Amino acid sequence: MKKKATLKEIANELGVSISTVSKALKGSTEISEETTDKIRAFAKLLHYRPNNIALSLKNRRTKTIGVIIPEIVHHFFSEVIQGIETYANERGYNVLIALSNESFDKEVFNIDTLASGSIDGFILSVSKGTLKRQDFHHLYETINQGMPIVLFDRQIPEISCDKVIVDDFRGSRRAVEALIESGCRHIALITTEDYVDVGFKRTQGYLDAHKKHGIPQNSDLILKVNDQFFSEDTLIPLQSSLKELFLLHPEIDGIFGVNEVYALTGMKVAQRMGYSIPGDIQVVGFTDGVLSKHAHPSLTSVKQHGHNIGREAVQMLIRRLESEEEGPFETKVLQTELVQRESTRFIN
């Protein structure tokens, strides 16, 4: 690998000082036009590029935001990143992304490497591994070290920092209410285990919708999926559980999945068993992604405006980065939207 050109080399070759070269390249009026031209020409010849890392050292700022997400395939996270990117760029910040793959160790590793110099602050959604372990020392350390963090999506109440989350409870309740209002009385719920905060809240919304409408809720209709290490394989056991569920409970007339894949899998299993969607069973999912749009029939979903989440997160982070005084931490709660498609026959 060739080594990169530096100010020093240019200065030596041209018989001027380093400062002169620096000023000339920056277009300072201090340097004569003649010298400036000469230096610029030579710099171009050597393919000179300023070394930002040295700059960061000097400025003690990198103007870069680090984003750590658990998964990259999720359409939701892609949308959030999209939002983060566009808004951060507007404000003159660069964005770097790293993946935790839902693993605690990887999350710690990524935070460590990024925290030590590369970035000014974090926007992150914690991995399932971390949630399960309930070990947040790496986050505490980072915050104590003076680097601001904005958490999004998955909540950790005991950590005090800025947060931007979605109103999972109301989003979910609204969806289940819509099912109830359009006639469903036996709604199956496909959810995660309770340690995943968003899964828990969406489950609560499901329960609350029943209570609100005075509909008895049968807890046999709730299916909790263990997917700490989510992969295609977890779908196989899920499918058989679902088949069993439908066989035991032919009265089921609605399905609510706390994410896209769960809802979709529920729909597919029902279809295979001869149910018509939305004729016999109506289906709603949480998180509106490509799968919902391309499913057959397309899936009614609770949309989480990921773009806005990203935007809010960046706003909070930059405010903290660029202000000296340390105000109280905020938690921004964003509302969802119910997007109707072919898998339901809602009235309005």
Place this chain on the structure above:
Amino acid sequence: MKKKATLKEIANELGVSISTVSKALKGSTEISEETTDKIRAFAKLLHYRPNNIALSLKNRRTKTIGVIIPEIVHHFFSEVIQGIETYANERGYNVLIALSNESFDKEVFNIDTLASGSIDGFILSVSKGTLKRQDFHHLYETINQGMPIVLFDRQIPEISCDKVIVDDFRGSRRAVEALIESGCRHIALITTEDYVDVGFKRTQGYLDAHKKHGIPQNSDLILKVNDQFFSEDTLIPLQSSLKELFLLHPEIDGIFGVNEVYALTGMKVAQRMGYSIPGDIQVVGFTDGVLSKHAHPSLTSVKQHGHNIGREAVQMLIRRLESEEEGPFETKVLQTELVQRESTRFIN
């Protein structure tokens, strides 16, 4: 924002020199156990974290690989990143990801910021914007500056650097041959415009399969989609074009889409018009992603082992980073795999 603790601060507080602190924290035997313990305790108290950026300055290496991809929602790119990550980590390298969003300007911006200090080398797939513009000055500059680049997926013949690509031609030909062998005689092709290299090659494979089997090919059955700025909206015109195509050519008995969404859209339009899949029309897509698996019926696809692509790319990059002499550039061609699902009735 609080400022971060440094070696200097610790040294001053404890009345020792910076070198002593550095050595103590690194566990050098030079420093007495007593002093070491004292320094470490104090460092922990201050939440000290070494500033890697200063280190990179010294070492002139960051041990970090920069990855730039056009889109994050693509399942294919996610898989490649997955591969890059796991293998890079094994070799002690960190991975940073940036997005170009298929935009030339954003690609240039990202390369510029990353190239100047943050990383040792690039793995990238160029944006459609860049391909259309045919402007590669930013890549040339980076290479000339001495920073190695590995290109993947989308080819640029005129740039000399390491590349890892998929055998689009043979993958596509194989898929179309399979269609022909199972009886199709009028296969519609949904492809991109020719400036997208992979689209072009897949089109060539489609044509070659016909020639090889002596089947006349009707160019009216080829639909070229303009999707430079790909969004959900481009699907609407595509759908009407497809509808028109099927109306004009009721003889169509097969569909080959050069990507997942094209194939899927073709399938959906056909289904809406009353065709049965795979009874009346068989469908094959390129790029095997979540959509293929979850479609109804699920989609037969040409799978591009993204994980392997990532692995190969990392291997090539690290080899170049860690060896002094500059060998000739290589291009690694990976083969695809035809994954059969419900949208076809292949014989074997």
Place this chain on the structure above:
DNA sequence: TTTCAACACGAAAACGTTTTCGAAGCGTTA
């Protein structure tokens, strides 16, 4: 001729780290 401003440039510090080399202090040995 003296004085002074304008102009063009250079020296050096600073950012945070690692590492090499040297040096002080102290005990041991001949």
Place this chain on the structure above:
DNA sequence: TAACGCTTCGAAAACGTTTTCGTGTTGAAA
């Protein structure tokens, strides 16, 4: 007592920048 070796630590350079504060030269004004 002198020589030596070990232990423990500090000074300083280096990485590539930017920026502040000189300093020397020139030309013109007094």
